[in-house]
Amino acid sequence: MGKITNEELLNKINDKFPGQLTVIGEPFGLLTLETGREQIIDILTYLKNDPTLQFIFLTDITAIHYPEAEKQIVVIYHLHSLVNNVRIRLKVFLNIDDVHIPTATVLWDGANWMERETYDFFGVLFDGHPDLRRILNVDDMMVFPMRKEHPLEDPNRVDKKDYFFGR
Amino acid sequence: MNNHPVYTDNDPQTELSTLNLGPTHPATHGVFQNVLQLDGERIVSGVSTIGYIHRAFEKIAEHRPFYQITPLTDRLNYCSSPINNMGWHMTVEKLLGITTPKRVDYLRIIVMELARISDHIICNGVLGVDTGAISGFMYLMIYREHIYEIYEEVCGSRLTTNIGRIGGFERNFNAIAFRKLRQFVKDFPAVLKEFEALFNRNRIFIDRTKDVAAVTAEQALSYSWSGPLLRAAGVDYDVRAMNPYCSYDEFDFEVPVGTNGDVFNRFLVRNEEMWQSLRLIEQALAKLEKEPTDIFHADVPDFYLPPKEEVYNNMEALIYHFKIVMGEVPTPTTEVYHSVEGANGELGFYLVNDGGRSPYRLHFRRPSFINYQMYAPMSRGMLLSDAIINMSSLNVIAGELDA
Numbered sequence: 096m097g098k099i100t101n102e103e104l105l106n107k108i109n110d111k112f113p114g115q116l117t118v119i120g121e122p123f124g125l126l127t128l129e130t131g132r133e134q135i136i137d138i139l140t141y142l143k144n145d146p147t148l149q150f151i152f153l154t155d156i157t158a159i160h161y162p163e164a165e166k167q168i169v170v171i172y173h174l175h176s177l178v179n180n181v182r183i184r185l186k187v188f189l190n191i192d193d194v195h196i197p198t199a200t201v202l203w204d205g206a207n208w209m210e211r212e213t214y215d216f217f218g219v220l221f222d223g224h225p226d227l228r229r230i231l232n233v234d235d236m237m238v239f240p241m242r243k244e245h246p247l248e249d250p251n252r253v254d255k256k257d258y259f260f261g262r
Numbered sequence: 263m264n265n266h267p268v269y270t271d272n273d274p275q276t277e278l279s280t281l282n283l284g285p286t287h288p289a290t291h292g293v294f295q296n297v298l299q300l301d302g303e304r305i306v307s308g309v310s311t312i313g314y315i316h317r318a319f320e321k322i323a324e325h326r327p328f329y330q331i332t333p334l335t336d337r338l339n340y341c342s343s344p345i346n347n348m349g350w351h352m353t354v355e356k357l358l359g360i361t362t363p364k365r366v367d368y369l370r371i372i373v374m375e376l377a378r379i380s381d382h383i384i385c386n387g388v389l390g391v392d393t394g395a396i397s398g399f400m401y402l403m404i405y406r407e408h409i410y411e412i413y414e415e416v417c418g419s420r421l422t423t424n425i426g427r428i429g430g431f432e433r434n435f436n437a438i439a440f441r442k443l444r445q446f447v448k449d450f451p452a453v454l455k456e457f458e459a460l461f462n463r464n465r466i467f468i469d470r471t472k473d474v475a476a477v478t479a480e481q482a483l484s485y486s487w488s489g490p491l492l493r494a495a496g497v498d499y500d501v502r503a504m505n506p507y508c509s510y511d512e513f514d515f516e517v518p519v520g521t522n523g524d525v526f527n528r529f530l531v532r533n534e535e536m537w538q539s540l541r542l543i544e545q546a547l548a549k550l551e552k553e554p555t556d557i558f559h560a561d562v563p564d565f566y567l568p569p570k571e572e573v574y575n576n577m578e579a580l581i582y583h584f585k586i587v588m589g590e591v592p593t594p595t596t597e598v599y600h601s602v603e604g605a606n607g608e609l610g611f612y613l614v615n616d617g618g619r620s621p622y623r624l625h626f627r628r629p630s631f632i633n634y635q636m637y638a639p640m641s642r643g644m645l646l647s648d649a650i651i652n653m654s655s656l657n658v659i660a661g662e663l664d665a
Contacts, residue, residue: 122596123356152499153486154601157625159614173599173612173627177483177499184599205486208635216320231313231664240321247325 099147099179101126107148111141119186127184132196135172135187142174142183143202150174150183156199156209158217160242167191170219172199189219198224216241278306281646285314289650291388292660296638303646308638312631316664323624327589328354329428329565331624336422338628339662341384342377342605344413344425349602352507353611354428354565357598362560365553366430367509368546372443373416373425374508374602375539375546379450380409381605382490382532382539385657389529390461392654393470398460401453408446415439429566430559447543454540458533468526475640475652477523485636488629489607491656494531495523501603508602513545525655564591589619606630606657630662 101121108116108128115134119127130138142150154173161167166188175182187196198221199206210221211230218239221227229236238245284295293314299306319334326334335346348370355362362370383406387399410420415438417425426432461467477487482495492499500517502510518534520527559566563582572579585591595617601610610627633656641649 123598125599127597151483154599154608155610155612155625155627157612159623171612173610177497177504180504182599203486204481204484204639205632205635208631209486212631229313231316233313240318247321 099181101181104148104181104183107145108138108141112138125182125184127186129186129188132187132189135185136197136199136201138185139172139174139199139202142176148176149178150176152177153199153203153205153209154182156206156213158213158219158241160217162243164188165190168194168217168219170196170213194218195220195222197222200224215239218242276301283646283649285311289392290653292658293664294634294653294658294660296641298641298646298649300646305641305644305646305649308641308649310634310638312634313664315660319665320624320626323621325620327587327619328593328621329567329586331621332426333422333424335626336424337661338626338665339381339604339606339609339630339659340421341659342381343421343423344373344377345602345604346609347423347425348374348508349600349604349609350611351426351428352602353598353600353613355560356600357596357613357615358428358562358565358593360429360560360562360565362430362508363553363557364509365550365555365557366559368549368553369431369435369558370426370508371510371513371546372543373413375542376409376412376443376446378539378605379536380406381657382536385605385655386457386461386529386532389471389525389651389654390467392651393467395460395464395467398457401460402457405446405450405453408442408449412439412442412446415442427559427566429562432559432567434556434558443543443547447540447547451537451540454533454536461529462533470648470651471526471529471655472524473522474525474648475523475644475655477636477640479523481636482523486632487607487636489604489633490528490531490535491523491607491633493518494520494527496521499608501601501608505601507600512549513542515542525651528655593617601627604629606659606662607633626665628662628665630658631665634658634663 104126112134115130117129119129142148152175154175157171159169168189168191170187172185189196196219198210208230210224211227213219214221214227215229215232216239278299278301281298281300283298284290285293295311296308298308323331323334332347332350335350336343338346383402387402390398413423414420416435417423477495479496482492483497488499496519498517498519503517515538518531520531565586567586568579568582573583593615595615597614599610599612601608607629609629612625613621614623616622637656
């Protein structure tokens with residue numbers, strides 16, 4: 096099968112899920128769509144199982160924290176269709192007080208650790224995940240360290256203050 | 263495979279024993295902990311604990327200018343750090359819209375393929391050691407040393423290389439580097455042949471590895487496996503061939519695939535990849551003959567540090583030097599995903615930039631992390647000794663696992 100263009104891809108998804116997706120852009124040729132958590136699993140299932148699309152390869156799941164935005168947490172899925180050699184990026188924006196999103200482990204076994212990592216660093220709660228524990232950080236850590244409110248270094252340190260460097 | 267009796271509670275005869283395999287165990291080659299439930303020598307269940315050497319690279323990267331992130335990538339897969347370095351440079355170049363001269367691409371391919379060979383040397387050599395054959399490892403290891411000597415000529419360091427810069431290399435390859443490279447290309451095939459002769463039809467090795475930890479293509483894809491492991495299971499996904507970067511599309515090489523994804527297939531795929539890497543290096547050397555010899559970086563004064571003698575004697579160079587070091591050059595506000603074929607699989611960089619001096623967010627898609635999560639589920643019903651070999655053949659590198 097040949098390559099499908101981003102336009103065809105977008106048309107197909109829009110036909111299936113009318114009005115449920117917003118195009119964010121195509122940075123460097125990678126179609127980026129925004130959707131809600133209610134339909135994310137349906138869309139992922141469709142992308143994976145549709146015989147012409149076949150996004151069978153889950154490249155990555157991660158998140159970003161935008162402290163100034165209304166919806167602060169973004170969960171990002173990168174999928175790759177090995178048959179058509181096309182990638183797609185899906186984003187789901189979540190409120191910081193309500194960081195629930197359904198798990199993708201129902202579709203890919205490999206989503207397990209990716210979601211655990213995302214939970215570990217951003218506190219995103221993947222509903223239905225079989226084993227949502229911290230993975231890289233210690234189990235008794237109280238915070239989600241990749242959120243922007245946590246500084247890289249101890250804020251109480253004084254030896255790196257600017258005034259010591261004449262700034 | 264798994265045909266043992268059903269267990270009843272409170273029966274001392276069928277009680278399981280718990281084994282802490284790791285975090286520091288001589289057979290696991292790295293900081294890996296697996297808490298295994300054993301029935302005799304058979305694994306009933308296992309739980310992997312990771313994160314022992316987590317160093318928060320993604321957090322640190324949010325506070326560093328782009329060129330200071332290269333040393334962080336060194337420490338992901340430290341058996342083939344040049345691939346990580348190049349992957350990062352190419353991600354930034356993609357973000358900034360820099361195109362590199364052909365000679366830079368060819369030099370990069372040489373360095374990356376050397377790194378792939380050195381990584382596969384370790385993995386396959388150690389797999390031999392774990393099955394009881396130390397001599398093959400000894401034959402090969404000296405060639406990793408020769409590869410490190412080539413790195414030394416190119417960038418001055420050996421393991422954590424910090425090789426190259428955004429836009430190219432910090433210095434040109436010197437004559438000694440080319441001499442050592444040619445010597446390596448000349449000598450290595452005979453040794454690799456000898457290594458294959460020791461293992462490929464060795465009854466003991468085949469008995470230990472064939473049909474051990476076999477993985478179907480569906481399982482491998484479901485677990486997002488990539489690299490030699492996925493190819494051993496029969497899926498011909500190689501980033502170099504599928505999404506060519508760095509002029510790989512001009513080169514003639516084959517993507518070896520296995521049939522049933524067992525340890526033996528993975529071994530054979532890695533061996534064949536070393537041959538293909540040699541082919542790529544030879545082709546790159548031939549192509550370099552036609553390129554001007556003095557080009558080793560792109561012309562991007564905004565991001566490529568000027569030579570030191572000019573910084574000390576020339577106003578413009580000094581300004582550029584300061585602008586780069588202080589990260590004062592504006593960068594586009596966008597996001598980019600770039601992946602390269604690392605020694606273990608698809609090594610991806612997801613960079614979200616807000617125009618500042620450091621990334622707003624940088625995520626590494628680390629193949630070891632993603633490949634390793636099948637380890638505990640696939641160990642069920644396996645003999646402990648097979649699980650050890652399985653771990654060797656996964657080639658999980660602790661630095662890349664834990665980032």
